[in-house]
Amino acid sequence: MNLKRIFFGVSIVLVVVACKTNPFTGKKIMNAYSNDQLFPMAFQQYDQFLTENKVIKNTKEADMIVRVGERIAIAAERWLNANGYEGYLKDYKWEYNLVDDETVNAWCMPGGKIVFYTGILPVAKNETAIAAIMGHEVAHALADHGGQRMTAGTLQQVGGAAVAVATSGQTQEKQALWMQAYGMGSQVGGMLPFSRSHETEADKIGLVLMAIAGYNPDEASKLWERMKAKSGGQAPPEILSTHPSNDSRISNLKELAPTAKEEAKKFGISSFRPLGMKLN
Helix, strand or coil, rough: HHHHHHHHHHHHHHHHCCEEEEECCCCEECCCCCCCHHHHHHHHHHHHHCCCEECCCHHHHHHHHHHHHHHHHHHHHHHHHCCCCCCCCCCCEEEEEEEEECCCCCCCCCCCCCEHHHHHHHHHHHHHHHHHHHHHHHHHHHHHHHHHHHHHHHHHHHHHHHHHHCCCCCHHHHHHHHHHHHHHHHHHHHHHHHHHHHHHHHHHHHHHHHCCCCCCCCCHHHHHHHHHHHHHHCCCCCCCCCCCCCHHHHHHHHHHHHHHHHHCCCCCCCCCCCCCCCCC
């Protein structure tokens, strides 16, 4: 059996399902799910998550999360409208919540449902860094990264089933080796690079959004310097990670910030807000 043929067959399927366009790159994307399919599931899961966790309301920090989120969403709509994507956000239902949890993380579900954990606030340190995080998370939703990951996962399973069928006449030991080879190859050579590319793309889009919202994109690299310090420099090799390394990310953000500033100038933004509310 030739694993290359399996990968080629899966690649053909990718071309078939690449039926959407990323508005920020103009390229076709691998997404087999429509908003009508994906968003209701995401909204239901989000509502369930909120009922199972402690949501913080009516504090300065919680209000800031909402304020920054609304500014980033407006920036996204401005950019999309200016670039010929009027109505792109019609199915999005933006919601921003701060959840009491020491995890250093934030996330956005398809359709615009966002959570910040309190654990990320001390690392962010200021409102502009929150805007950097918010821009990144909103970018994931705008670029359909959730649907793309689901599609890729399905295709990985299809490839695994194809390997199983193709090796069904071999001994269990040989079939297990083929399955292990496919699993490792598709993960390290496919899924992980795919995920890292999404993170880099979200960083790039996020910088533009935060700049149009009036936040200085230079703060994003400083945020990730603090993230690196928080982790103590401990991280798996980039090739085995879903995210770019901290050093790669910091370097990319520094390189991309001037471009984000130039994009913001098209919307009349030539100076930026102060760092804003300080976070302990």
